[in-house]
Structure formats: structure tokens, C-alpha cells
Amino acid sequence: MTPRTIVITGASDGIGKAAAQQLAAQGHRVVLVGRSPDKTRAAVEQIRAGLPTAQVRGLTTDFADLAQVRDLAATLLREEQRIDVLALNAGSVFGKHLLTTEGHEATLATNHLGGFLLAELLRDRLIASAPSRIVITSSGAHYRGTLDFENLELAKGYQLMRGYARSKLANVVYANYLARDLEGTGVTANSFHPGVVATNIWRGAPAWLRPILGVVKKVRMISPDEGGARLAYLATSPEVAGTTGTYFDENKPKDPLPAALDHAVQDQLYAVSRRLVGLT
Numbered sequence: 001m002t003p004r005t006i007v008i009t010g011a012s013d014g015i016g017k018a019a020a021q022q023l024a025a026q027g028h029r030v031v032l033v034g035r036s037p038d039k040t041r042a043a044v045e046q047i048r049a050g051l052p053t054a055q056v057r058g059l060t061t062d063f064a065d066l067a068q069v070r071d072l073a074a075t076l077l078r079e080e081q082r083i084d085v086l087a088l089n090a091g092s093v094f095g096k097h098l099l100t101t102e103g104h105e106a107t108l109a110t111n112h113l114g115g116f117l118l119a120e121l122l123r124d125r126l127i128a129s130a131p132s133r134i135v136i137t138s139s140g141a142h143y144r145g146t147l148d149f150e151n152l153e154l155a156k157g158y159q160l161m162r163g164y165a166r167s168k169l170a171n172v173v174y175a176n177y178l179a180r181d182l183e184g185t186g187v188t189a190n191s192f193h194p195g196v197v198a199t200n201i202w203r204g205a206p207a208w209l210r211p212i213l214g215v216v217k218k219v220r221m222i223s224p225d226e227g228g229a230r231l232a233y234l235a236t237s238p239e240v241a242g243t244t245g246t247y248f249d250e251n252k253p254k255d256p257l258p259a260a261l262d263h264a265v266q267d268q269l270y271a272v273s274r275r276l277v278g279l280t
Contacts, residue, residue, distance in 0.1 A: 004236065005029045006029065006084060006087065006235055007030075007076065008087040009089050010033070011033055011034055011058075011089065012058075018224040018225045019231040022232045024054040026236065028055070030047075030054075030056045031056075031059060031080065033090070034058065040058040059072060059075060061114075064104075064106055065101060065114075066114065066278070069114045069121075072118065073121035076125075082128075083125050083126055085134075086132075086134050088115035088118065088171075089136075090111075092106070093160060094106045111167035111170070112170040112171060116277060117279070130187055131242075133188050134175070134178055134188065135231060135235055137192065140249065141165045141168045142257055143256075143257050145165035146165075146166060146169070147265060149272055169259070170273075172257070173265060176260055183244070188241075188243060191246075192248035193247075193250075193254075194227035194231065195222045
């Protein structure tokens with residue numbers, strides 16, 4: 001397998017970190033992007049400790065901060081001649097309606113808008129690196145999501161799972177938009193459900209919910225290694241080379257929520273997202 005340059009966001013912990021370790025072990029050059037400088041540094045050091053020859057580096061970005069996302073894109077464009085795979089994996093969820101410094105609802109900003117902006121800023125580099133891939137971590141929660149473009153950031157009626165499901169539906173819709181828009185360029189775009197993974201994504205959940213999540217974590221959740229393997233599969237497996245506009249569950253194509261297949265919905269989310277992140 002030809003070594004590739006793979007950028008993974010949300011890679012300081014959970015499935016992103018696990019996927020980075022697995023891909024580095026395959027001989028790929030991996031750029032880990034994490035929110036915490038200390039955790040990102042520790043993740044890079046851990047991979048290097050187990051794989052002394054691994055080509056890994058760490059960069060720090062909070063995907064709820066669009067200015068930081070722009071800085072990340074500038075750094076990648078300046079320092080990485082190729083980007084063969086962009087894995088948009090950063091995610092979180094918040095128990096109440098919180099606004100970022102730029103005035104966006106925090107769950108949507110972290111899970112969709114930040115990744116959207118990064119992909120758009122790296123679009124030309126991905127095309128120049130073709131055949132290349134965009135992989136977006138979504139969730140089975142997207143089946144419960146809606147996209148109300150009059151209240152997209154849930155200024156009214158915010159609930160934890162409503163915000164999370166909306167952001168995860170946006171992931172699938174955007175991946176399908178990219179598949180259409182990038183057709184013929186050699187860049188594929190897919191989304192996937194990694195499984196119910198025991199990670200720290202729910203750290204923003206309200207205090208009353210955490211004991212319940214702790215029980216679910218022990219009984220029903222899979223390991224980060226298993227979830228990470230599903231990301232790694234879509235990033236490099238020859239079995240899905242050329243596959244685009246597909247939602248995967250357990251490495252198999254699965255029909256997403258019908259709204260995610262609606263071209264009008266895709267176009268509207270794209271236009272609204274461009275406006276929200278300040279792309280003209």
C-alpha cells in the first residue's frame with residue numbers, strides 16, 4: 001500500500017487517536033489534530049513510543065473556534081504538500097445551548113461548521129492530491145435529526161440529543177453534497193457511524209445523565225479501537241476506493257435518513273453553512 005498523508009481531527013482521544021495509531025502502523029504519515037495541546041502531544045508521543053519509525057505530528061485546534069480552524073488550514077496548506085485523506089472526526093455535545101466566541105451554537109459548530117470550513121479551505125489541495133478521500137464521522141443518531149433552516153442553531157428548543165442528532169445529520173448531508181460536487185475530481189466523500197463507542201464525547205452532558213452513560217458505557221459500548229478501525233477502513237481500504245456519497249455502518253453501506261439524500265436539502269445546508277462560517 002502506498003503511504004498516504006492522512007489528517008485526522010479529534011485525534012487526541014477516542015476513535016481518532018485509535019485510528020491514527022492503526023494508520024501509522026500501516027506506514028502512513030498521520031497528522032493528529034486535537035483540541036488540547038497536552039493530550040495531543042501525549043497521543044503523538046504514545047504512538048511514537050510504540051512505533052519509533054512512525055511519521056506522526058500533532059496540531060492543536062478547537063473546532064468550535066472558526067478562527068483556529070482557519071489557522072489550521074493555513075498551516076496544513078503551508079506545511080503539507082499532499083493531503084490524501086481528510087478525516088473529519090472532531091465532535092462534542094453540550095447539555096445546554098451554548099454559544100461560541102463567534103456566536104454559533106456550540107454542538108453544531110464543533111461537529112459540523114468547523115469541519116465544513118476546514119474541508120472547504122482544503123478542497124483544492126485534496127483535488128490536487130487525488131485520488132483522495134474525505135471521511136466524516138457521523139452517528140446513528142442522525143436518524144433522529146432534523147434540519148430546520150429557520151432555527152438551525154436551535155436558538156429555540158435546544159435539547160442535548162436534538163442538538164447532537166441535528167449536527168450528525170448535517171455530517172451525512174454534507175458528505176453527500178461533497179460527493180456530488182466533487183464528482184469527476186478523484187476525491188470521494190463518505191460518512192459513517194463508528195458504533196456506540198466508549199469515548200469522552202459526552203463530557204459535556206448534564207450531571208444527571210453521566211451515571212446513566214457510565215452504565216451504558218460498560219454494557220453496550222464498543223472500544224475506541226473498534227470504532228477507530230472503521231475510520232481507518234474508510235480512509236485507506238482498497239475495497240472502498242472510488243466509493244462516494246455513501247453512509248457506512250459496521251463497514252457496510254446503509255441507507256441514511258432520506259433527507260440526507262435530498263439534493264435540495266444538501267444545497268441549502270451548503271449555502272447556509274458557507275454563510276455561517278463566513279465564506280463568500
